[in-house]
Amino acid sequence: MIVPQTVTEVWTTMGSTIASFMFIWAIIRQYCPYEVRFYFAKYTQRIISFFYPYIKISIHEYTGDRLERSEAYAAVEAYLSINSSKSAKRLKAEMAKDCSNLVLSMDEYERVKDEFQGIQVWWVSSMVMPLPQSMYPQQERRYYRLTFHKRYREIITEAYLKHVIQQGKEIRVRLRQRKLYTNDSGNKWQIYKQTTWSHIVFEHPATFETLAMEPAKKKEIIDDLVTFCKNKDFYARIGKAWKRGYLLYGPPGTGKSTMIAAMANLLNYDVYDLELTAVKDNTELRKLLIETTSKSIIVIEDIDCSLDLTGQRTKKEEKSPDEDKQKWEKEIRKEHEESSSKVTLSGLLNFIDGLWSACGEERLIVFTTNYVEKLDPALIRRGRMDKHIELFYCSFEAFKVLSRNYLRLEAHPLFDKIESLMKETMITPADVAENLMPKSPLDDAEKCLSRLIQALEETKAAAEATEKDEKEASTKNAQSSFKAAEVPAMEDAACPTTRKLSPKSQNMN
Ligand SMILES: Nc1ncnc2c1ncn2[C@@H]1O[C@H](COP(=O)(O)OP(=O)(O)OP(=O)(O)O)[C@@H](O)[C@H]1O
Numbered sequence: 125m126i127v128p129q130t131v132t133e134v135w136t137t138m139g140s141t142i143a144s145f146m147f148i149w150a151i152i153r154q155y156c157p158y159e160v161r162f163y164f165a166k167y168t169q170r171i172i173s174f175f176y177p178y179i180k181i182s183i184h185e186y187t188g189d190r191l192e193r194s195e196a197y198a199a200v201e202a203y204l205s206i207n208s209s210k211s212a213k214r215l216k217a218e219m220a221k222d223c224s225n226l227v228l229s230m231d232e233y234e235r236v237k238d239e240f241q242g243i244q245v246w247w248v249s250s251m252v253m254p255l256p257q258s259m260y261p262q263q264e265r266r267y268y269r270l271t272f273h274k275r276y277r278e279i280i281t282e283a284y285l286k287h288v289i290q291q292g293k294e295i296r297v298r299l300r301q302r303k304l305y306t307n308d309s310g311n312k313w314q315i316y317k318q319t320t321w322s323h324i325v326f327e328h329p330a331t332f333e334t335l336a337m338e339p340a341k342k343k344e345i346i347d348d349l350v351t352f353c354k355n356k357d358f359y360a361r362i363g364k365a366w367k368r369g370y371l372l373y374g375p376p377g378t379g380k381s382t383m384i385a386a387m388a389n390l391l392n393y394d395v396y397d398l399e400l401t402a403v404k405d406n407t408e409l410r411k412l413l414i415e416t417t418s419k420s421i422i423v424i425e426d427i428d429c430s431l432d433l434t435g436q437r438t439k440k441e442e443k444s445p446d447e448d449k450q451k452w453e454k455e456i457r458k459e460h461e462e463s464s465s466k467v468t469l470s471g472l473l474n475f476i477d478g479l480w481s482a483c484g485e486e487r488l489i490v491f492t493t494n495y496v497e498k499l500d501p502a503l504i505r506r507g508r509m510d511k512h513i514e515l516f517y518c519s520f521e522a523f524k525v526l527s528r529n530y531l532r533l534e535a536h537p538l539f540d541k542i543e544s545l546m547k548e549t550m551i552t553p554a555d556v557a558e559n560l561m562p563k564s565p566l567d568d569a570e571k572c573l574s575r576l577i578q579a580l581e582e583t584k585a586a587a588e589a590t591e592k593d594e595k596e597a598s599t600k601n602a603q604s605s606f607k608a609a610e611v612p613a614m615e616d617a618a619c620p621t622t623r624k625l626s627p628k629s630q631n632m633n
Pocket residue numbers: 334335336337374375376377378379380381382383493494553554555557
């Protein structure tokens with residue numbers, strides 16, 4: 125029975141070695157100063173790692189002197205929050221800072237197993253306690269430790285860690301509460317202060333499903349957006365910054381702002397609502413751009429009237445009840461405006477596709493306007509505003525979406541009448557939506573549809589009356605210009621020098 129004896133001997137030797145090691149360690153911990161303990165731990169670690177076949181990688185929450193949480197730690201935490209919640213026995217639930225849900229993660233000193241390409245790895249969550257003799261109050265420093273066999277060093281350090289970080293980032297984006305940023309402080313006393321982004325939680329309920337629009341056009345826009353957000357490698361290959369410009373134009377109330385919210389909800393992006401009139405100059409505009417994050421939509425609404433791109437602002441000065449204060453404020457403002465440059469067209473063009481616009485990635489820039497013809501062609505050329513989308517008056521197809529949203533109706537006998545009226549008149553989706561909105565608890569679908577028919581008939585009658593008036597006015601004009609043309613003709617005969625003043629020749633000038 126040599127073998128059992130040998131095994132027993134090995135176990136006994138190992139046991140006594142561990143016991144003596146633990147005894148020495150206990151004495152050192154009890155009686156030795158911190159420096160000795162530190163060196164002991166350091167060299168013991170080296171001896172162990174010489175024989176130990178596993179590699180450990182630690183990812184700390186805070187690295188060096190940085191006050192910011194490490195991105196890698198946050199990504200690993202998110203990755204493990206999904207994977208560990210299936211296998212870990214001790215979990216902690218926390219309300220994330222910018223998240224509305226409880227987030228589960230591994231509790232301290234918990235260990236979970238993960239598998240990648242058939243290789244097993246282990247994650248442990250741990251923390252370093254602060255030094256008791258430290259002069260400054262310190263917090264414990266958390267970290268995750270990854271353990272794997274050294275024969276898989278290459279796969280784990282390259283492919284697996286990349287996979288963990290990427291997945292973790294995606295989970296974080298999915299779980300985060302999205303934000304709506306604005307740069308307009310609204311504080312008139314902050315005229316010397318640079319504007320910065322402030323935000324609220326973005327909770328707009330609009331989606332492409334609820335957006336009233338022809339299905340083919342809607343599909344085209346959705347496809348375009350989805351293709352954009354999946355094309356990171358394509359943009360890198362063609363050497364283009366990963367961003368896309370959209371110009372939304374059309375009459376008021378046709379759904380431009382609603383579409384921006386639907387875009388943000390579809391792609392899970394943040395929204396930066398840029399108020400150009402609050403931006404002091406091109407430098408400040410660039411600074412605001414740099415501060416925006418990836419996966420976001422930068423919106424400039426009513427681009428035609430938010431800024432006179434020759435340099436003049438359109439924002440009106442506000443009146444103060446106190447005369448002196450108002451005068452003083454005016455002087456300061458004037459002085460300030462004189463001393464500062466303004467946002468110019470070239471500043472805005474650089475903002476959209478200059479060198480700085482390539483900082484960050486996966487961004488949409490959206491302009492909206494009611495008057496596309498007023499915009500400088502340079503501002504909306506392809507490459508800056510890649511896709512131009514016209515939002516127009518409500519079609520019958522768009523109406524059907526609204527009736528589904530507002531009345532849960534797919535079909536109704538009154539639909540035919542509405543369809544024929546919609547072919548003859550123009551009404552905005554906003555007006556249709558308002559008519560379909562129940563105004564009292566007694567309002568049923570039929571009442572709402574009848575109200576819409578009435579509104580359509582009124583719009584049609586008003587349009588016909590305007591057309592008639594215009595026709596009459598143009599006939600009158602034609603008659604009066606004909607009469608006016610006759611008089612100079614007779615005068616011309618008497619006095620040839622007046623010919624130049626005839627209406628025809630004036631028009632030609
Ligand atoms: N296409 C649409 N689909 C669904 N709802 C719409 C649509 N267009 C307008 N609406 C409704 O009308 C309201 C006003 O629309 P929205 O603010 O998007 O119009 P807009 O085109 O941005 O107008 P403006 O040019 O005045 O800014 C919205 O709150 C929405 O309820």
